Amino acid sequence: MEKNEAKFLEQCRVTLENAINQPEILRLMSAVGYGLEVIEEGKAEWMDARQAYDANQREGNELSAAAHSFRTKRKELNGFFRRDRNLAKVVFKYDGVTAARLGIAESVPRPYVRWIETVKKFYTNSLADTLVQSQLLRLEITADRLSEGEARVKALEEARSIYMKEEGESQDATKLKDAAIEKLEEWMQDFYAVAKVALRGRPQLMEALGKLVRS
Numbered sequence: 001m002e003k004n005e006a007k008f009l010e011q012c013r014v015t016l017e018n019a020i021n022q023p024e025i026l027r028l029m030s031a032v033g034y035g036l037e038v039i040e041e042g043k044a045e046w047m048d049a050r051q052a053y054d055a056n057q058r059e060g061n062e063l064s065a066a067a068h069s070f071r072t073k074r075k076e077l078n079g080f081f082r083r084d085r086n087l088a089k090v091v092f093k094y095d096g097v098t099a100a101r102l103g104i105a106e107s108v109p110r111p112y113v114r115w116i117e118t119v120k121k122f123y124t125n126s127l128a129d130t131l132v133q134s135q136l137l138r139l140e141i142t143a144d145r146l147s148e149g150e151a152r153v154k155a156l157e158e159a160r161s162i163y164m165k166e167e168g169e170s171q172d173a174t175k176l177k178d179a180a181i182e183k184l185e186e187w188m189q190d191f192y193a194v195a196k197v198a199l200r201g202r203p204q205l206m207e208a209l210g211k212l213v214r215s
Contacts, residue, residue: 005181009050012188015209016043019195025205032198034191042191045184052173052180059166059173066166070159074112077152081119082108084149087139088122098132101125112160116153123149 019025019039026036085104092099099105103121126132126146133143192211199205 011210012046018208028198045187049180049184052177056173056177059170063166063170066163070163073156073159120153
């Protein structure tokens with residue numbers, strides 16, 4: 001769809017520029033009410049559509065970058081957390097109360113919200129209890145590592161917020177682009193219909209507007 005829209009916008013650009021810059025086309029179009037002022041209105045519609053299309057492309061690129069950042073941080077945190085969780089399960093194998101408090105007694109949920117809450121619970125509660133930290137240290141889960149885990153959680157939450165913001169902006173930009181292109185399409189349909197009448201018998205002029213005429 002994007003390629004078709006880009007092709008359509010380029011065809012409109014060529015059509016409108018040639019309609020303005022080729023005197024014979026402009027003369028014949030003016031004779032049926034499509035003089036320079038009217039064609040400039042079409043050029044303004046094209047500029048609106050072009051700008052909306054470009055804005056949509058930018059927002060799409062920003063969304064892709066934000067999505068990539070979010071997915072990458074989630075994958076990295078997941079690996080980081082699973083190592084700590086598996087070692088912590090060994091440490092608290094016979095201490096069900098602490099295991100439950102750290103969120104390691106049950107399986108790790110898959111949905112994002114429940115998953116991030118499980119990860120957050122482990123690092124937050126571990127950092128809040130010096131006794132837990134001393135026990136985790138037996139398997140080299142240091143306070144610094146726990147702090148890093150907490151920092152990774154915050155970084156992931158920030159990345160998700162940015163991702164959701166970019167998703168909303170991209171959807172809004174898509175709606176604006178679709179509306180602008182639809183408006184341009186309607187204007188160009190009328191223009192081509194009038195040009196077909198005004199330039200009847202002058203196939204070379206129609207071709208200059210980007211419309212091939214069958215012989």
